[in-house]
Amino acid sequence: MNATSIQAFTRSWLMRSIIALTDPLLTPFLSDADMPHNATGKSLHRVLRQRLTEATVSG
Numbered sequence: 341m342n343a344t345s346i347q348a349f350t351r352s353w354l355m356r357s358i359i360a361l362t363d364p365l366l367t368p369f370l371s372d373a374d375m376p377h378n379a380t381g382k383s384l385h386r387v388l389r390q391r392l393t394e395a396t397v398s399g
Contacts, residue, residue: 343369368392 347369354367376384376391
């Protein structure tokens with residue numbers, strides 16, 4: 341599966357699995373290179389959350 345088909349599958353699964361009130365309007369997909377990591381390779385969830393919040397507010 342390529343990235344586009346994975347995204348389409350995920351979106352269709354979300355639409356079938358989540359009730360309409362909680363259906364996300366935005367489902368961001370990031371590549372591994374775009375994910376913030378610390379020196380040991382762990383994901384920096386705080387930084388990621390901040391980036392997504394800024395992108396949602398500004399865009």
